Amino acid sequence: MSVTATLRQCHRLRKHLKALQEEIDRGPRVLKAQQARLAAEEQAHADHHEAVKRLKLKQRDDEGTLKQTEARLAKLEQQLQGISVPKEYKAKESEIEQARAKRAELEDAILATMGEVEERTAAVPAVDRKWGDAMAEFAQYEVDAAARFERMKADQIDTQAALVKAEADIPAKNRPTYDHLVKGHGPDAFAAVKDRVCQGCRTGLTQQKVIELSGGAFSQCPSCGKMLYPAAE
Numbered sequence: 001m002s003v004t005a006t007l008r009q010c011h012r013l014r015k016h017l018k019a020l021q022e023e024i025d026r027g028p029r030v031l032k033a034q035q036a037r038l039a040a041e042e043q044a045h046a047d048h049h050e051a052v053k054r055l056k057l058k059q060r061d062d063e064g065t066l067k068q069t070e071a072r073l074a075k076l077e078q079q080l081q082g083i084s085v086p087k088e089y090k091a092k093e094s095e096i097e098q099a100r101a102k103r104a105e106l107e108d109a110i111l112a113t114m115g116e117v118e119e120r121t122a123a124v125p126a127v128d129r130k131w132g133d134a135m136a137e138f139a140q141y142e143v144d145a146a147a148r149f150e151r152m153k154a155d156q157i158d159t160q161a162a163l164v165k166a167e168a169d170i171p172a173k174n175r176p177t178y179d180h181l182v183k184g185h186g187p188d189a190f191a192a193v194k195d196r197v198c199q200g201c202r203t204g205l206t207q208q209k210v211i212e213l214s215g216g217a218f219s220q221c222p223s224c225g226k227m228l229y230p231a232a233e
């Protein structure tokens with residue numbers, strides 16, 4: 001195999017290794033985002049049920065207060081019958097007025113709460129389903145992510161082995177340059193040449209350089225220093 005063919009292969013393998021590593025590194029961030037989404041769904045689900053419970057409690061409290069208010073009102077109305085002093089009569093009347101206003105207020109509140117409880121209770125199946133879906137989705141994500149991770153790890157090992165094998169074909173005299181460049185630039189140490197143009201820096205190459213390359217020799221771009229190979233047809 002010519003040196004340029006080897007460089008082409010090494011470039012491909014190193015690009016693939018870099019992409020693999022980036023995806024592996026992204027894994028924990030993706031997991032964190034998925035966990036945050038699940039937690040938000042869990043909270044929304046719990047909040048909904050908590051709201052229903054709270055509304056029902058308020059309903060019960062208001063109903064209790066209404067009963068007390070009604071009993072008090074009945075007592076006040078009875079007391080009114082026995083009063084003959086006008087000033088006292090007026091005071092009692094005012095008391096009755098206040099109790100009636102409170103009764104009306106409670107009745108309104110109870111009706112409003114009832115409507116809200118009904119509405120939220122009707123939404124419970126949908127809310128439960130949404131939470132169930134979120135849990136199932138997360139479980140599926142975990143299974144998929146684990147499988148993907150295994151695949152990438154295996155791919156990484158295979159690609160690494162293929163790279164070592166390919167790099168063994170780099171001539172010994174070029175090896176120090178090669179090692180120095182890939183150490184500093186990774187996959188960016190290589191560039192294909194297409195239509196006499198270095199694809200790394202877009203500089204046009206001399207005719208002599210192109211001939212050198214097509215002969216399969218080890219060669220670097222005079223402009224950007226990347227190791228060159230002719231682009232595959």
Ligand SMILES: [Zn+2]
Nearest residue numbers: 198201221224
């Ligand atoms: Zn270049």
